[in-house]
Amino acid sequence: MKNFTYYRPTTVEQAVALLDNKWGPVELLAGGTDLHDLQKEYIAQPDKVVSLNGIRGLSGIKASGSAITIGANTKLADIAENSAVRKHLPGLAEAASQVGGPQIRNMGTLGGNLCQRNRCWYFRDEHVPCLLRGGEKCLAINGENRYHACFTDSYACVMVHPSTLAPVLIALAAKATVQGPKGKREIELSRFFQAPAKADEREHVLAANEIVLSVSIPIGSKNASYEVRHKQSYDWPLVQAAAAFDLKGGKASNVRIVLGHVAPVPLLAGDAAKALEGQPVNEETAAEAGKAAIKGAKPLSQTGYKLQLVQVAVKRAILTAAGAKKYWQV
Ligand SMILES: Cc1cc2nc3c(=O)[nH]c(=O)nc-3n(C[C@H](O)[C@H](O)[C@H](O)COP(=O)(O)OP(=O)(O)OC[C@H]3O[C@@H](n4cnc5c(N)ncnc54)[C@H](O)[C@@H]3O)c2cc1C
Structure with a gap:
């Protein structure tokens, strides 16, 4: 690993001031x-590393009547175990x-999950x-690409976006x-990710001197995430689908379906959402x-x-979001 200088600021302003504009x-x-993995592999070779861990208020989960806000430095385990998240955002949990x-x-x-780099073995x-x-x-x-994209149109690089929280957050219309x-701004998660095509681009649209503070997620929709995995742990899914919709009188509305691990960005599946919109939710419509x-x-x-895995996911x-019996679990 290349030597670096370690900083541990105590405010967001101090942290921002330590960042570079490229x-x-x-x-x-x-x-x-x-x-640290990227540093050990010499893929990341920063001169300065700025820790977010001395800044108060960057972690924690707050629930209001209409949304749940999660601090960027909140651990994934705390998100998975939080009772409000499990109740209102089961897909995210x-x-x-x-x-x-x-x-x-x-x-x-x-924050690290949303801003992590891709896992392509060439990268x-x-x-x-x-x-x-x-x-x-x-x-x-034209190389070894079995864990790469199956939606490849117009992408210069065909890695898949690695975050499994991202598709769910996009389906849930999180910001x-x-x-x-220059201060704070809000970014809809559906606009947060981009397909990088060169060395000075990342998998997201943040500037190099911006920090994610929190993510706010509206509650009230039925939601779920389903992953098809090769291994049960210590791996990424082969394919993931996240679904969110309102269910009134048994019919789905405001449907959002987002695919993960099939393209360099989490992919809004507009045709799938259209197919379900206004329909009763059952095995046939799903x-x-x-x-x-x-x-x-x-x-x-x-x-x-x-392609078969996407359909299943x-x-x-x-069906999971609608509360149907999980017939695939024995
Ligand atoms: C074996 C293994 C299996 C995994 N499986 C999965 C999986 O199934 N699904 C999945 O989604 N992930 C998976 N991961 C990835 C894991 O989720 C990420 O490594 C983790 O979430 C990164 O978080 P971190 O806090 O450790 O980030 P760090 O390693 O500290 O940072 C990662 C990147 O995010 C940036 N960053 C961190 N916080 C912020 C912030 N607040 N604002 C702006 N930039 C920030 C950093 O600068 C860095 O570029 C796996 C990882 C491993 C090693």
Whole structure:
């Protein structure tokens, strides 16, 4: 690991002042479960590391009548176990409880989860000229790509976005509050992520000198997240679907379905939402939404298998959100 200077500010303003206006020379540190890995692999080589852990008020979960607000430095384990989150946002509790293993969830934070770097093996290998580290092209497009995107249209890099909290938060219409040198601003989570195409871009739209303070999530919708995983722990899903909708008289409205691990950004599945909108929620309509979710997919040489998984994940997320019996669990 390259030597760095460690800072532990006690206010957000001090932390912002320590940041740089371009990515690279300075990194924020929350739980360190991703950043330290990147440093050990020489993928991140900051001169300064600015810890968020001395700043009061950046962690904690507050519930009001209409929303739950979660501080960016809140641990994933606390999100998974919080009673208000489990009651009103079961999709988020489920996603947080599935991340990594107990050690990752007890160190990893909400802010770090949303801002973590992608897991593409070409990106994470310092010896490989990945597009996102200055290389000429994305090596996964014609390379080893079985864990990569199946929605590939127009993306220069075909990694998949690694956060499993992100699809749920987008489905729930959450907003992040961030702070930079000019003060605070709000970003809808549906606009928070971007597909990076070069070395000075990240998987999100934050400027290098902005910090996520909290995420606010409206409550009241039926919601769920369903992940298809290769292993039960210490891994990322192959595919994930998050669903949120209102259910009145048995019919779904305000439907939002978001796919994870199928594209470089969490993907709003508009056709799937349209297929369910105004329909009674049952196995047939959920399956129809699943079919609609794969419209527009363009798998790589090794990701065609994800299309079946997407259909299953969407169907099961919808049925779970509606409170249906989980017939797939024995
Ligand atoms: C084995 C393993 C399995 C995993 N499985 C999953 C999984 O299934 N699903 C999933 O979603 N994740 C998974 N993860 C990733 C894990 O969720 C992240 O490593 C963790 O959430 C990062 O949080 P952190 O607080 O440790 O972030 P750090 O490592 O401290 O930081 C990560 C990045 O976020 C930035 N950052 C941190 N906080 C803020 C902030 N408040 N504002 C702006 N930038 C910030 C940092 O500068 C850094 O670039 C897994 C990780 C491992 C090692």
